[in-house]
Amino acid sequence: MHISGTARVGDRTKDLVKRLDAGDIAVIDHQDLDEVAAHSLIAAKVRAVVNAAPAITGRYPNQGPRLLLESGIPLIDSAGAQVMTFVDGEPITIKGTEIFSSKGWVAVGRVLTNKQMTELLEKARANMAHEVAVFVDNTLSYAEKEKEYYTNDISLPPLPVTIKGRHVLVVVRGASYKEDLRIIDSYIREVRPVLLGVDGGADALLEAGYKPDIRIGDRDSVSDKALQCGALLLVQAYLDGRAPGAQRLATLELEGLTIRSPGTSEDLALLIAYQAGAELIVAVGAHSSMVDFLEKGRPGMASTILVRMKVGAILVDAKGVSRLYQGKAKGLYPLQVAVAALIPVLLVGLLSDHLRQWVRLLLLRLRISMGF
Numbered sequence: 001m002h003i004s005g006t007a008r009v010g011d012r013t014k015d016l017v018k019r020l021d022a023g024d025i026a027v028i029d030h031q032d033l034d035e036v037a038a039h040s041l042i043a044a045k046v047r048a049v050v051n052a053a054p055a056i057t058g059r060y061p062n063q064g065p066r067l068l069l070e071s072g073i074p075l076i077d078s079a080g081a082q083v084m085t086f087v088d089g090e091p092i093t094i095k096g097t098e099i100f101s102s103k104g105w106v107a108v109g110r111v112l113t114n115k116q117m118t119e120l121l122e123k124a125r126a127n128m129a130h131e132v133a134v135f136v137d138n139t140l141s142y143a144e145k146e147k148e149y150y151t152n153d154i155s156l157p158p159l160p161v162t163i164k165g166r167h168v169l170v171v172v173r174g175a176s177y178k179e180d181l182r183i184i185d186s187y188i189r190e191v192r193p194v195l196l197g198v199d200g201g202a203d204a205l206l207e208a209g210y211k212p213d214i215r216i217g218d219r220d221s222v223s224d225k226a227l228q229c230g231a232l233l234l235v236q237a238y239l240d241g242r243a244p245g246a247q248r249l250a251t252l253e254l255e256g257l258t259i260r261s262p263g264t265s266e267d268l269a270l271l272i273a274y275q276a277g278a279e280l281i282v283a284v285g286a287h288s289s290m291v292d293f294l295e296k297g298r299p300g301m302a303s304t305i306l307v308r309m310k311v312g313a314i315l316v317d318a319k320g321v322s323r324l325y326q327g328k329a330k331g332l333y334p335l336q337v338a339v340a341a342l343i344p345v346l347l348v349g350l351l352s353d354h355l356r357q358w359v360r361l362l363l364l365r366l367r368i369s370m371g372f
Contacts, residue, residue, distance in 0.1 A: 001074060001094065001095070001096055001111065002093070002094070002095055002096075003025070003047055003048050003074065003093070003094040004091065004092070004093045004094075005023055005024055005025040005047045005048065005091070005092065006021075006023070006024050006025065006089060006090070006091060006092075007024070007025050007027050007050075007086045007087070007088065007089065007090055007091070007092045008020050008021075008024045008025070008026055008027065008088060008089070009027040009084060009086050009087075009088045010026075010027070010028060011028070011029045011084060013026075013028050013030050013033075013037040013040065013041070014036075014037065014040065014200070014221055015221075016028060017037075017040040017041060017043075017044050018223075019088075020041075020044035020046060021044075022044070022045035022046075023045070023046075023047050024044070024046050024047065025046065025047050025048045025049070025050060025092055025094070026041055026044070026046045026048075026049045026050070027050045027052075027083050027084065027086055027092075028049065028050070028051050028052070029051070029052040029053050029081070029084055030051055030053060030055065031053040031054060031055075031057060032054075032055070032056060032057055032059060032060070032062045032064075032294075032295065033051065033055040033056070033062060033064030033065055033068075034062055034063075034064050034295035035062070035063045035064055035067060035175045035295070036173060036174060036175060036295075037064055038063070038064035038065070038067040038068050039067065039178075041068065041073065042067065042068065042071045042073065046073060047073075048073060048074040048075070048076065048094060049068060049073060049074070049075050049076070050076045050079055050083050050092075050094070050099060050109065051075065051076065051077050051078070051079060051109070052078075052079055052080055052081050052082075052083050052084050053078065054077060054078045055075060055077045055078075055112060056112075056117065056120045056121070056124065057124075058120050058123040058124045058127060059124060059127060059131060059294070060124050060127070060128060060131050060290075060291055060294050061121050061124040061125055061128070061291070062124070062291070062294075062295060065077075065112055065117050065120075066117055066121070069112070069113075069114055069117060074094070074111065075111070075112045076094060076097065076099065076109040076110070076111055076112075077109055077110050077111070077112045078109050078110055079099060079107045079108070079109030080107050080109070082106055082107045083099060083106060083107045083109075085106075086101060086106070090102065092106075096111070097109055097110055097111055131290070131294070132290065135290050135293075135294070135301075138302075139301055139302045139305065140302070141302075142302035142303070143302035143305065143306060145302075146262050146263070146302055146303060146306065147306060149239075149261075149262060150263075150271075150303070150306040150307060150310060151306075151310075153275055154259065154260075154261065154268075154271055154272075154275060155259070155260065156259065156272060156275055156276070157257050157259070159214075159232065159257075159272075159276060160232060161194060161213050161214055161232050162194075163194055163272075163273060163276035163277060163278050164276060164277030164278075165277060165278075165279050166193060166194055166278060166279060167191050167193035167194070167278065167279055167280045167281075167282060168193055168194045168196055168273040168278040168280070168281050168282070169184075169188065169193040169194065169195050169196065169282045169284065170196045170198060170201075170266065170269045170270060170273065170281060170282070170283045170284070170286065171195070171196065171197050171198065171201035171202075171204050171205055171212075171284045171285060172198045172199070172201045172266045172283070172284065172285040172286045172287065173198075173199065173200040173201050173203070173204050173221075173285055174284075174285030174286055174287055174292065174319060175285065175292070175319070176285070176319065177201075177204055177284055177285030177319075178204070178207075178208070180284045180285065180318055180319060180321050181204065181205075181208045181284060182208070183318075183321050184282070184284070184318060184321065185208075187282075188210065193280075193282065194213050194214065194273075194278070195210055195211070195212045195213045195214070196212065196213065196214040196215075196216065196269050196272075196273065197212040197214070197215045197216075197222075197226065197231070198215075198216055198217060198265045198266045198269050199216075199217035199218075199221045199222055199265055200221045200222050200226075201215075201284075201285065202215040202217075202222055202226035202227075202229070202231060203222060203223050203225070203226045204285070206225065206226055206229060211229055211230065211231070212226070212229065212231040213231055213232065214231055214232045214234060215227065215229075215231045215232070215233055215234070216233075216234040216235075216236060216259075216265055216268060216269050216272070217234075217235070217236060217245055217265045218235070218236035218237070218243070218244055218245050218265050224252060227248070227249070227252060227254060228252065228254065232256075232257070233249060233254060233255070233256030233257070234256060234257050234258075234259055234272070235249065235256045235257065235258045235259070236258075236259060236260075236261055236265050236268055237258050237259065237260045237261070238260065238262070239260050239261075239262055241260065243258050246258065259272070262303065263302075263303025263304070263306075263307065264287070264303060264304065266283075266286050266287065266304075267303045267304055267307040270283070270307050270308075270311050270315065271307055271310070271311070273311075274310065274311040274314065278314065279314065280314050280316065281311060281314055281315045281316070282316045282318050283315065283316070283317050283318060283319065284318045284319060285319055286317060286319055287301075287304070288304065288308070288317060288319065
């Protein structure tokens, strides 16, 4: 393998992908590369990925490396911290397992192959029993501490967006969120639910052609464009009052409402929709499994379990709905569609006096020529 290209360096993959151009070599430091990050790298059409950390450690069966390999993108894995010293934009070359800058040799990694990936995934599946035990213990521990918060109503300021009696679509930038948004496009356009983007979910809505009504988050994984699109801005704060996202709004000279919550932003979004009187809550891309939370670096999911127990009666989780069924056109379907499309054209045409007279003349000539 001999690959040359421009290095784009970033220790946060979700931020790096915003700067990638087709043909770049992405240099990341991403242990246990997750599915969402892999899809973002694939969409950016990178030439290769150099990872300072192991892309799959064997803790749990993360699918990011598999997606890269299936897309034909070489993955040079476990290359070490020295690759993060590349100057962003400098040319680099990959020769086999070795990585070079214009000044010479920099690092050596491993080229992750399908065989190695399969072995690592098998190891990860065998390790799941241990991970589940640790994860459950952490979840129960946090659930005991946080249950009082979730059994009572949260302190919710007056919202200028009307939610009571309406559907609320909560969008998180999780696995298959793009495909799922496309599948429910007709629902969005016909029902017109309140559109609530969680963190980068606001960007997901904009990318799909919708303007979010509300954006909520506690981090910086959202673009300035999404923050400035006119949505109601809700900032999640810790219970002690610290709000990491407030400074970002202040820098952009934007105003937002602050709400304290110990859980994730998407959990808070569900609680807000529920408490504000939503008729139905539809979640797209939400994190709801152990692997989802391990990929986010969270040791448990107490808040998610408690919130879903509370709002479950009106919650529809549309995550993965695009995988449920994708119909295939049968042999006669194209012909049937074409005939169906022609029927109204013919009916309209027969209502025209000129066409009707032309048909009569044609039939008369046929009768004369046949001797009738």
